[in-house]
Amino acid sequence: MEAPPPAITEAVPLVTPLNLILFSLAAYLIYMRFKPSPIPTIAAPEPIVYTTYTPRTLAKYNGTDDPRILLAMKGKVFDVSSKPMFYGPGASYNVFAGRDASRGLAKGALDPSLLTPLDQKLDTLEDLAADEKETLQGWFDQFVGKYLVVGELVNEGEEGAANEKQ
Amino acid sequence: MSSDISYVTYTLLAVVAGLIFVPVFLDGEPDGPPMALLQQSSVGPTRRKNESAIHRSRETPVGFPLRQGLGIQEGYSRRNGDVRDIWRVFVQKVGHLHTVLGNDKVVHSIDTLDGEIDTLGHYFSGLPTASQRKVIAVYLPNSVENLIAGFVCAFYDFTFVPIEYPAEPEVIAEKLRTSNAEILIMPAASLDINELNVSSLLKHVILVVEEGSRHLDFATDPDAKVSLKEWHDITANGQKATRPEKIDESQPHMIIFSKDLKLQKSVVVSYSHVNIVSAVSAQATAPAPKDQFKPTDVFTPASTLADQFTRILTYTAMLSGCTITINAVTPPSGSLQSSCGNALPSIIVVPADSLSAVGRSSKAAQVELFHEWMHIYQLRKLTRYGQVPQNSAFARFNDYDRPNLGKNLRLIYVAENPAEGTKPITCNMLNDIRAIFFSKVVYALTYPPAAAGAITQTTSFDYRPGEDTKTFKEAHLGAPLSCVEVKLRDAGEYTVEHEDGPMGEIIIAGPSVTSSGEYATGIIARWRDDGCLSMGSKA
Numbered sequence: 001m002e003a004p005p006p007a008i009t010e011a012v013p014l015v016t017p018l019n020l021i022l023f024s025l026a027a028y029l030i031y032m033r034f035k036p037s038p039i040p041t042i043a044a045p046e047p048i049v050y051t052t053y054t055p056r057t058l059a060k061y062n063g064t065d066d067p068r069i070l071l072a073m074k075g076k077v078f079d080v081s082s083k084p085m086f087y088g089p090g091a092s093y094n095v096f097a098g099r100d101a102s103r104g105l106a107k108g109a110l111d112p113s114l115l116t117p118l119d120q121k122l123d124t125l126e127d128l129a130a131d132e133k134e135t136l137q138g139w140f141d142q143f144v145g146k147y148l149v150v151g152e153l154v155n156e157g158e159e160g161a162a163n164e165k166q
Numbered sequence: 167m168s169s170d171i172s173y174v175t176y177t178l179l180a181v182v183a184g185l186i187f188v189p190v191f192l193d194g195e196p197d198g199p200p201m202a203l204l205q206q207s208s209v210g211p212t213r214r215k216n217e218s219a220i221h222r223s224r225e226t227p228v229g230f231p232l233r234q235g236l237g238i239q240e241g242y243s244r245r246n247g248d249v250r251d252i253w254r255v256f257v258q259k260v261g262h263l264h265t266v267l268g269n270d271k272v273v274h275s276i277d278t279l280d281g282e283i284d285t286l287g288h289y290f291s292g293l294p295t296a297s298q299r300k301v302i303a304v305y306l307p308n309s310v311e312n313l314i315a316g317f318v319c320a321f322y323d324f325t326f327v328p329i330e331y332p333a334e335p336e337v338i339a340e341k342l343r344t345s346n347a348e349i350l351i352m353p354a355a356s357l358d359i360n361e362l363n364v365s366s367l368l369k370h371v372i373l374v375v376e377e378g379s380r381h382l383d384f385a386t387d388p389d390a391k392v393s394l395k396e397w398h399d400i401t402a403n404g405q406k407a408t409r410p411e412k413i414d415e416s417q418p419h420m421i422i423f424s425k426d427l428k429l430q431k432s433v434v435v436s437y438s439h440v441n442i443v444s445a446v447s448a449q450a451t452a453p454a455p456k457d458q459f460k461p462t463d464v465f466t467p468a469s470t471l472a473d474q475f476t477r478i479l480t481y482t483a484m485l486s487g488c489t490i491t492i493n494a495v496t497p498p499s500g501s502l503q504s505s506c507g508n509a510l511p512s513i514i515v516v517p518a519d520s521l522s523a524v525g526r527s528s529k530a531a532q533v534e535l536f537h538e539w540m541h542i543y544q545l546r547k548l549t550r551y552g553q554v555p556q557n558s559a560f561a562r563f564n565d566y567d568r569p570n571l572g573k574n575l576r577l578i579y580v581a582e583n584p585a586e587g588t589k590p591i592t593c594n595m596l597n598d599i600r601a602i603f604f605s606k607v608v609y610a611l612t613y614p615p616a617a618a619g620a621i622t623q624t625t626s627f628d629y630r631p632g633e634d635t636k637t638f639k640e641a642h643l644g645a646p647l648s649c650v651e652v653k654l655r656d657a658g659e660y661t662v663e664h665e666d667g668p669m670g671e672i673i674i675a676g677p678s679v680t681s682s683g684e685y686a687t688g689i690i691a692r693w694r695d696d697g698c699l700s701m702g703s704k705a
Contacts, residue, residue: 012172013170013172014174016170017170019170022178022182026178029186033185039630041694041696042205043696045209048211050212
């Protein structure tokens with residue numbers, strides 16, 4: 001009887017490309033589980049400072065000199081930058097940008113002659129008819145719902161008093 | 167190529183597959199949506215020059231009305247309600263009221279208590295007092311009588327003055343004097359009454375006698391200069407009055423004693439019905455829907471009911487129809503374990519200093535390596551997976567010295583009160599406490615002179631770890647409640663344009679605030695990027 005030839009035991013190949021790939025994948029997964037994760041936060045947008053404007057300081061926010069477009073109505077200043085298609089340069093309501101729009105809106109006219117000149121006192125709007133006042137209030141309520149009130153419009157030289165009041 | 171695949175390859179394959187699929191089944195859901203923590207308040211789009219933007223709860227964003235009252239449905243309309251409605255809803259929802267006496271539990275009949283409100287109301291209404299509006303001081307430990315006295319005052323339109331128990335006679339006399347109370351409810355034989363009425367207007371005293379001592383007569387004292395009556399005598403033999411339809415909501419309902427930080431002296435603060443119910447309803451909706459008070463909950467005030475925050479939370483629990491379990495023992499005079507161990511509560515209120523003391527002593531008792539590993543695992547569960555660790559036999563194996571408040575505990579309320587100078591609890595300390603009690607913790611900012619209830623409080627599932635350095639430990643107090651709006655105003659070196667974020671003095675307004683309009687608290691704080699209020703400055 002001849003002894004069977006001893007079985008040839010092949011050495012187990014330990015370092016093969018496949019094993020290396022699997023090992024690095026396992027290491028990566030373990031690392032991902034223990035990796036410290038930074039805690040994110042979503043900061044709120046920087047709030048706009050409520051400012052007191054005079055006709056002169058307001059005038060530059062007409063969309064041409066300054067990208068911000070502001071508009072005043074009944075002593076309040078609204079930020080209408082979000083709607084440049086209405087108030088931007090060349091748009092239909094651009095006459096009101098940077099100006100006190102009260103009289104124009106009350107009369108429903110886009111006539112620049114209705115705007116108070118910059119060097120005059122603020123329009124008191126006392127001579128408006130009842131229905132014009134109503135129209136203006138309608139515009140005002142619509143603006144309050146739609147745009148941010150970012151300040152007040154006062155006569156020149158009264159900024160200090162308005163700031164005190166706050 | 168085929169010879170390359172050996173058992174090593176198969177093992178590695180199994181490990182990779184396990185690492186991918188096991189977490190899918192075992193990790194579970196976080197307790198709340200993590201995205202909700204990124205920005206926790208509704209921030210106003212504009213601000214005044216020397217002030218920060220207004221911060222509000224996300225429930226009542228800027229531009230919407232603040233939460234006013236309970237919103238009791240009546241036909242097709244809702245009304246704000248007052249403190250009386252809390253009791254009415256409690257009765258309607260069939261809430262339970264228990265008292266824990268040592269190892270025994272007394273279950274009170276709500277119908278009997280409802281009747282007691284009327285007999286006591288009749289008795290108090292008949293007492294002759296100098297002032298038009300009756301002021302009733304209540305010097306009692308946490309008890310059913312203490313709660314009921316509050317509702318008697320609500321239904322019969324008296325002013326309610328809870329006084330912290332126990333206290334020195336001089337302190338009580340001082341509080342009676344400053345609140346002009348003529349009627350006092352107190353435990354029998356706990357004070358020498360003749361010592362009290364020397365400096366105060368005190369005329370009538372109602373004595374609460376415990377059941378075992380009722381055969382003794384406490385009401386006849388020949389030396390007494392005030393009229394004496396026993397509580398159980400009134401409720402057993404007294405006549406029932408009919409509740410007045412209307413109460414005067416402009417008058418103060420509750421008077422509490424606190425310290426004003428700006429004036430640096432003790433002040434008497436009065437809360438109206440509106441203050442209290444707006445604080446209660448804001449508190450009821452503040453936690454995530456999953457964590458809100460439910461009729462199945464057992465609520466235990468482990469803090470004195472003379473503390474307004476504790477009382478408001480108790481009212482919130484009553485409004486939700488919870489079972490209220492009351493124990494006369496409360497921290498700091500008794501231990502937390504003895505205060506609510508036998509009640510098996512699911513929601514508790516604990517004084518801040520007592521809770522942080524328990525947290526510290528329990529942490530120090532974790533001496534074995536096993537405890538340390540367990541704690542690290544639990545903290546990882548909290549901060550990484552957003553889950554409160556579960557109370558299991560494994561977690562409690564070879565347990566260390568920590569209070570065992572039962573398996574049901576799920577929510578701990580704790581309030582920072584700058585008027586009393588409580589020490590702030592940092593984010594990491596709160597996480598330790600969560601791991602120690604296997605419970606969520608809500609950390610609130612209260613300032614009794616300014617507002618009823620809490621001003622801001624943390625979200626119930628906010629377990630984000632604090633990034634502590636050697637000199638700075640991170641702590642925050644969460645976002646405003648839905649009944650207040652909070653902003654900061656420049657104060658000295660603390661300005662809203664500070665590089666570390668808007669800082670300044672806390673200014674609050676809203677229906678729970680004691681003054682109409684704005685209230686300047688004199689407390690310096692900072693807004694974090696996530697809309698939470700922080701009392702520490704960034705170092």
